[in-house]
Amino acid sequence: MFSIYILTHNEQIDIAACIESAMLSDDIIVVDSVSSDRTVEIARQYPVRVVEHPFESHGKQRTWMLRSLETKYEWVYILEADERMTPELFEECVQAIEKSEAIGYYVAERVIFMDRWIKHCTQYPRYQMRLFRKDKVWFTDYGHTEREVCDGPTGFLKETYPHYTCSKGFSRWIEKHNRYSTDEAAETIAQLDRGQVSWRDLFGGRSEVERRRALKDLSLRLPWRPFLRFIYMYILLGGFLDGKPGFAWCTLQTFYEYLILLKVWERRHQPPVSAESASSSEGESLRPSP
Structure with a gap:
């Protein structure tokens, strides 16, 4: 038990x-x-x-x-x-x-x-x-x-x-994955900065888990990742065989990948917030409106 x-x-x-x-x-x-x-x-x-x-x-x-x-x-x-x-x-x-x-x-x-x-x-x-x-x-x-x-x-x-991954509705799914994409963007930057693709695990991994993780690391480095993910899921994996739900699922995952890319760009290009400007902004937010 x-x-x-x-x-x-x-x-x-x-x-x-x-x-x-x-x-x-x-x-x-x-x-x-x-x-x-x-x-x-x-x-x-x-x-x-x-x-x-x-x-x-x-x-x-x-x-x-x-x-x-x-x-x-x-x-x-x-x-x-x-x-x-x-x-x-x-x-x-x-x-x-x-x-x-x-x-x-x-x-x-x-x-x-x-x-x-x-x-x-x-x-x-x-x-x-x-x-x-x-x-x-x-x-x-x-x-x-x-x-x-x-x-x-x-x-x-x-x-x-x-x-039952979407049991609470599409709005809840989109809301959650908007939050998730922020964390994924941070992990994507960290992985790109610190690691390389394990080609050994990708082609000769001992288990599906090792191969999938190596594939994830490779996918982070590919250009046009959202588009490629749709092609990979819908065409190569056979998402078209899953009918209308398959097309909807692949579209949602493509949208999610695009959100991650946007937030990676935002993190890399957004100017750092200094302690002085942060405290100033906090003071402005606390100041009562006229």
Whole structure:
């Protein structure tokens, strides 16, 4: 058996279905980033623990959760509110724990978008670290998201989990990715300044995770990246086979890439704000209007 963490922030639409899918476990902890909607109220209607903790970043939130919150079991699984546990995945997780061949396991997501599994243009199978021994894995920040650090061998599960990536509507998706693009711009600049593409991982990586990360590093250096990403996803990966949802998904991802490029340009060309001008601006903002 294993414990399940559920990460939430303003997830009143998804939280009930997520908790109900996770109730195959008898130890569920909802970790909420101080939601302003009814997420916590709804979660407390279920036999789960609910803990609120202010959000700093994806990596820090996960690491705080793992280090600070006690669990009933040594092994844990991380769910986000717009994801679901399935009986088949749960059973495979139990079997993997019993074998004890690794300290953590990657699980592939099935992106559900516009009521359809977008299989081709989402780079399926796209793996995330989800099941692991609590004392052997922690997380660091990477762009708008996180990256796992594993103290031991890892493996891959065959079963997948559904990810309802736009369940709260297109406006919420655009709002979130506008924020994400700011963090991605900062990470893009840092990666361009410090690193080179690992051609060894790109063509001969030991796992899909290594190859995907090397491909990401390469893509940061390509000209016309938004356009190339659309061609890559819609034509080369076969997004056209996903119908109307596939075209919409590829268009949204292209828009997201363009936002990142704009914010990279903005960061590189915007003049630095001096302490004097910053304090002056703050004083102006605090001055009452006539």
